[in-house]
Amino acid sequence: MNVRISVSGPAADAVRRIVPQLVADRVATGITSLDSSLWGPAAEEEAAKRLGWTEAIAVSRPLLPEIAALRDELRARGIDHVVLAGMGGSSLAPEVIARTGGADLTVLDSTEPGQVRAAIADRLQRTVLVVASKSGSTVETDSQRRAYEQAFLDAGIDPATRIVVVTDPDSPLEESARAAGYRVFTADPTVGGRYSALTAFGLVPTGLAGADLAELLAEAEAIELALAIDSEENPGLVLGAAIAGTEPRRDKLAIVADGTHIVGFADWAEQLIAESTGKEGTGILPVVLGPDAPELASRPSDLQVVRLVDDAGTERFVEDTDGEIRVSGTLGAQLLAWEYATAVAGRLLGINPFDQPDVESAKVAARGLLEARPESDPAAFVSGTIEVRGTPDVIGAASDLVSAVEVLLEEIPADGYLAVQAYVDRVAHPEFGELRDLLAERSGRPVTFGWGPRFLHSTGQYHKGGPAHGAFLQLVQRPTEDLPIPGRPFTFGDLIAAQASGDASVLAEHGRPVLTLTLSDPSADLRSLRAAID
Template identity: 55%
Template sequence: MSVTFGEDDLTELAAETAGRLAAEGVPQALASGDSRLWGPEAQAEAAVRLGWLNLPHTSRELLPEIDALVRRARAEGLDHVVLAGMGGSSLAPEVITASDDVPLTVLDTTDPGQVRRALSDRLESTILVVASKSGGTVETDSHRRIYEKAFRDAGIDPASRIVVVTDPGSPLEQTAREAGYQVFLADPNVGGRYSALTAFGLVPSALAGADVERLLDDAAEVLPLLSRTEGNPGLDLGAALGAAAAAGRDKLVIEDGLSEINGLPDWIEQLVAESTGKSGKGILPVVGADPGDAEDELLAGIDTDGVVTVAGPLGAQFLVWEYATAVAGRVLGIDPFNQPNVSESKENTAALLDRAELPVGTPLLVDGPVEVYGELPGDGEAKDLSDVFTRLLEAIPSDGYLAVMAYLDREAAFDAPYAEGASFEEMTDVWSGADAATLRGMLAIRTDRPVTFGWGPRFLHSTGQYHKGGPQNGAFLQITGAVENDLEVPGKPYTLGRLQLAQALGDLGALAGRGRPVVRLHLTDRVAGVARLLAAAREV
């Protein structure tokens, strides 16, 4: 495992900061789980959030039970593994299985279309992992209820198909045990975004076919380095991230290029954004973007050249990035283990769901299949969607960013028709032309500021904390879509479509209340709407 630097100035800054931290005894104190490192206000939270430092050893206790579950699933022909989880409960398994090239269907959405797609795929051979640390995550609870009904309607006993991962004493543990589901309890002294090597990361990944014992082996190999004052990759990385951000380079562009690790930047995005984005401070991860020339950007490469290059196997990467994020928190003077603004959008959503009608408002502008809501920056009325994009880009502060947040089906683009006999490159072009995520890159080339993209509500458990708690220099573009084939949530007075829109409006209110530019685009026809978004972006 290695961390190297490609700039002399950063090398010097990181070395100076790491030396100061070493002189303060930080490496040894952190490795031993000292909760005082982030100040007296953070100590109580830190005292119950440092269990991740021991996971390379303690999580081995789970392996025999996990192996037994895997053998049972294989014997019963359950080869379609579905994971219902949000944030830390889904991002690590997604990286682990993608890197091991084994299939895992991840449900971290409230989009009815995306959930219906999973339901219609081999239900007869599906095993569902329901993962929630709190046991009360509304998205995951909805998925569990929907799958329970689907299994029963198909004549399948849900107890034979549902596995639960949660913290001891959570409401989900009680519900699961009453229903006869197999339950894996995670370490309660590990926060969600630090839980890659707990049952949350290991259970679904092993079911899908990943080698989770190797993950623990790789993490255990790097663990002794994390108490050192020199040759400590976690200290070096954390010192660089924290010191660079404190000096103004607080936009972390993460690339994984040709790395054999697949998708790690998405996991790092949550870890770093949710851990550091608070008290008006923070490091903003930028994923899927080419590095720009902005002075506040810092390029990190995963096994590929960057201003900071982090090389090593996945299990070690998990542990080193966690350690580095905790160190960066100390450098920045924040508590890396709390998330004070995450509940705000959740509370807004709950309040909206109690209303008879959701307050969608009146559109300012209609451009074909796209309705525009909100308060546009700039003077006068916008004439079309291109003008909306132009005004948002112009409203980004000189030290700010644009966040695109899409409450849509993130797999819908793969439904786009292509010509028979099309090459893979031609199919990729078709998919890209039908993907809302393509908008990020199209807007990014029209500004010198970073542009991020998040699928809602997935990003609420990730960059959502940064958007509300970090530096208030963002501009926000939210995308919602009409629902044609909604899905009831059994036992609840709402559908998935209503929940999805309530989540979008709830977060919209939280962002607008901070006085930042925020615009909602509603696609009255999703396919035509995405096409119009991309066409309008070309006209900017």
């Protein structure tokens, strides 16, 4: 079997207790036969429209010659730099596939003006832009497309020769793209975004960038039968039970890449699990960790560790005092296995793993701010070049940056977590990711780190719909030079500011503590923030 899983401690107890019942209930064959009743009556209507991912391999294989032919045509014209404009499921899976396969793919999943400008300036004469959006109305992707269209025109390039669109049939984007003469790939509309790794959304950008798609689908196909049958060896059932069935439930799932050949898999799994399970006041919170993360030393009792390794061994149940899950396997096989496991986890949690009811709230709030364009709320105070704002429970007890951080950390419940949300240029300032370990060490609790606005399409669902035990640190970079969005009355700077402010307002409405730090000089302000944490 090309996915191996070993379990120990509470995860092993969950597998022994739950998997036989899943087999008896014919859950695996139910998923494969598109049985929408598996998640209860409330989920049935949505599930009936969202199980196409189980058939993705057969549906996607005919796309491969078409993608290869387009890649060869582009390269014959000297176009060998592929940029992907997409968010959430439209960008996270392609990033993993490309990085693991050594393909050169630039993923633009931000509205930060500097990051957009830098992407456009990189090899424009040799660039093809893949615009990927299921709904066809994603504001980030629409804005990125508009910016590239203008850049191509300014360079004397016909955008119709450089833009490829991936979307669902009959979406607004399909209609406008065909009218503009763009090359269009339509995807299976019965597959939700976060389950779309093996569909056109995962394959078109990575295939154009040079990834071996035939191998990827062959890897997934090799495990397809094992996932489809009701057996106690089924890796989807085993993994689903291990991550969602412990008693008491360990509802924080540390995902640690520890020797695996797969690059960036944890970020993809984070979206899949958080957006699928974080609702109705429950869920599993993925926490992406490095091998030396503080949480692995402190071992909070509500943290389940899963290690992504290159060899999980041949034994299913092992002795391990830390009670970990170890998973190994090829990329294609793991993509499909984790999708099955997440669907199983949804059944165990009693929720619908295919909807995302709380994602739209932040989008609505951001749209409202862009339409009304209100003046920004004044800062509670300014520390150096950092403007400090927050919910009353945080800011009311703070007088400087040090005390603001201190109060926010005190707001984390004993069973809670801290989410760092960095609306920062992640290409120019990857060092902001270092704050995660510092805050985990200081707080003694699991800490997630997300780049804004892409996490809004990922863990953003869990933040609002999951258990009410999170605290939130927003880092918002004030652009030194803004960038217009052609055809829109707002700029990229306006957009990302509205996205951050809109999400903060929704979190506040849900009673979550929020501390927002607006940064004018990212490098200097990061030093100040490190000092405040220390």
